[in-house]
Amino acid sequence: MKVPIENISFYESEYHRGDKIWNAQTLYDFAKAKEYPILDMPLWNIDLTAEPFECNQLHSFIFQCKRVRDCSLDYPIILDDVGQIADGYHRLCKALLEGKEAIKAIRLLEMPTPDRIENE
Template sequence: MKVPVDNMTFAESQYHRGDKIWTAQTLYDFAKVKEYPILDMPLWNIDLTAEPFECNQLHSFIFQCKRVNQCSLEYPIILDDVGQIADGYHRLCKAILEGKETIKAIRLLEMPAPDRVENK
């Protein structure tokens, strides 16, 4: 019997900053409307100390590994208006594991309106 591992779709991907939340789709659509260029970003200059997802239990680690294995490097990562990765940590991991030197990236110069704001 196979061990079940959760799935996560692109539509479920979100970026949280403070109390603001954007879906990955919102960020990509905004970048497209603004016609931001897709650039090749060197991987050697990325801060790898970020904690973008929870991996404190084995099932969480397996879930994240599955996401890295299934993601496509055809899609650029998205950097927010201050240069932080807003979408694309799994693609970043995959590129590093595959020995790539660069990754496709879009840098937002401004943020779209958030999809929602959490009340704290």
């Protein structure tokens, strides 16, 4: 018998900053509408001290490992308007594990309207 491992789709991915929340799709659509360029971002300058996802239990760790394994490097990561990764930590992990030197990235120069604000 196989142990089921949860899955999450791109359309369920969210970026939280303070009380503001953006869907990953919103960020990509905004970047496309603004025609922000896709650039190669060197991986040697990435701050690896971020805690982008909770992994304090084995099932959480396995879930995140599955997401890294299943993600595609064909899509750029998205940096927010202050340079933080808003979407793409799993792709970043995959690129590092595969020994890549750079990853495709889009840097937002401004943020779109949040999809929702917590406690509103």
